[in-house]
Amino acid sequence: MNIHEEKIALVKELLEIKDPSILSEIKNILHQNDRNDFWDDLTDEQKSEINQARDQIKNGNTTDFESFMNLHRP
Known part of the structure; x- marks a missing residue:
């Protein structure tokens, strides 16, 4: 599976998530490099x-x- 297929698979999984706390954690992971030291x-x-x-x-x-x-x- 190439990177493009991996991204599509992740997007499909994200669309199935119902728990807001899981979405919040994913968002934190995606934006952890945005935080200042x-x-x-x-x-x-x-x-x-x-x-x-x-x-x-x-x-x-x-x-x-x-x-x-x-x-x-x-």
Whole structure:
């Protein structure tokens, strides 16, 4: 089966679908490349803060959750 025949077969299957949630999922799959990466929507300051945090983690400059919470609990 060539690509043209594959497309026709898919269209026929789409026409038989009754469940709107399945159609929605198919639409999401078809348009997933249209979505922007959240990184592109961040400001330069936000990107810098994330990169700084990433560097701190790489350098072992972290605090475990319980210690952090003990510092901030009343």
